[in-house]
Amino acid sequence: MRIITTEDFSDIYIKIHQRGLPFVLSKFNINAFKRTQSAFNNGNLKTANFWIIPDVRKRWNRLITGDENQLYEDYLTKNYFKDKTNLKLISLGSGVCSHEIRLAELRPDWEVHCYDFSDKLLQNAAKSAQEKKLNNISFFAENVITYNFEPQRYDIVFFHASLHHFDKMDDFLKNVAVKNLKPGGYLIINEFVGNNRLQYSQEQINYINKAIDLIPKKFRKIFKTGLYKNSYSGSGVLRMIAADPSECVDSISILPAIHRYFNVIEEKPYGNNLLQSALKDIAHHFVNEDAEKKEILERVFDLEDEFLKTNKSDFVFGIYQLK
Template sequence: MRLITLDDIIDTYAKLNQRGIHFITSKFSVNKIKRAKTAFNHEKIDSSNWWIIPKVKERWNTLITGNKDLDFKDFTVNTILKNKTNLKMLSLGSGNCCHELKFASFNNFDEILCTDISDVLLNNAETISKNKKLDNIKFEVQDANTFSFPEKYYDIVFFRASLHHFKNIESLIGKSVKEALKDDGILIIDEYVGANRLQFPKYQIDAINEAIKLIPKKYRKRYKLNFYKNKVSGSGIIRMKIADPSECIESANILPSIHKHYNTIYEASYGGNILMTTLKDIAHHFLNTNQANEEVLNQLFEFEDIYLKNHPSDFIFGIYEKPNNK
């Protein structure tokens, strides 16, 4: 376990330049919920992460659905939910609700409830839903850790990049969510399931640094900073707890708990072990691709593919059913 690292200092300086002094000072609140909320309570976050890269998104689609132009939402509706109607979905930790809004556009759904601790993001999503005349989606400011789950009410419980922020995973997944699902209900996740608190093992840090060496210097200039990314040391546990007490708090428990309490309908790995950290703060160089930077991305993709042959994926898309379905 790493307590404080050079990456902590660099990341704090980067956040100061990208999000301002108010964001930094907000992390000194003694209230854990308030500190966690500051990480998400913004309509737009100015940063440079792997998820902003179109080619990375195409890679996710390919690994999850087999088609670079087919995302997991269309895939789920066209396969698992085909011909199903009047569905009720609960989304916990919905964030900006972009995925839930897409689900709401399908006729399959009668009711979607989005919950999150960020009122700013939910208010913005509600405005979008009204503009799109979607009357089957609702929004509620609610901490998932204290949510009152109705018994056997939902056809689907959905987590997208949120489950790794929740504590007591075994109880949440094995009891609360399970009891809230109808007998034929399903659990859908699109999640980080890697090391708790991003405490990557040394061999993973070493592999990430090897990947960074594949990137020409001009693509390693950090976003809004005047220095370059040459290597990483990993996140320190102290900064992780201060910056967002909920970040990856029990992420390593997610898959074991799900596999213990549910049957797998569909599960796909899409990596992230190398790409997430390698591209952090330099992803903006790959927003618009050309022959040169696309070749770099392809080398990184191949590097991660080789790594994944011997290590479990840090990110998973999965669809699961309650055991009594059969």
């Protein structure tokens, strides 16, 4: 376990430039819930995280759906729920709800309920749903840990990049996710399932640095700073807890807990073991791609594929049915 690293100090400096000093100071709030909330309340923040790169998204689509142009929401509704009508879906920790809105668009006969503690994100989501004239999706600003849900109300429980923010995974799935489901109900995840608090192995850190070395310096200038990304030393636990106490708090337990209560219908690992850290804060260079940038990304993708031959994927897409 890494308590504090050089990465932590550079990340603080970068956050000041990218998100402002008030955001960094908010991390000194003694209330852990408030620190977590501050990490999510700004829905309009411009970042340079790896997920903004079009070729990264195409890679996800290919590894999950088999088609780089097919989103997983389309894949789900066409392959697994084509003949299942009038379903009720609950999303826990829905955030900006972009995936839930997509599902509501694809299946107007479904009823979609989005729960998140960030009222600001939900307000933005509700506005987007209204613009699309959707009347089958609703938004609830609640703490799902303490909220008193009606048992066995839903056919599907859905998590996109939110399940890894919940602690005591086995208890959470049993007491919240499972209780919300009707008998034979479904769980759908698209999640980080790697080590708690991003405590990567030394081998993984070495590979992340190999990936950074593949990127020419002109594409390593860090977003909104004059710094260059030259290496990666891993995240320290103290900064992780200060920045967001919920981040990857029990992520390593996600798949074992799911397998305890659910049968696997489909489980697709799709990596990001190197991409998430190597491209963090420099992804903006690769949004507008050309032949040179495409070749660089392909080399980084090949390196990640090499790493994944002998290591478990940090990200998984899965469809499961209640035992």
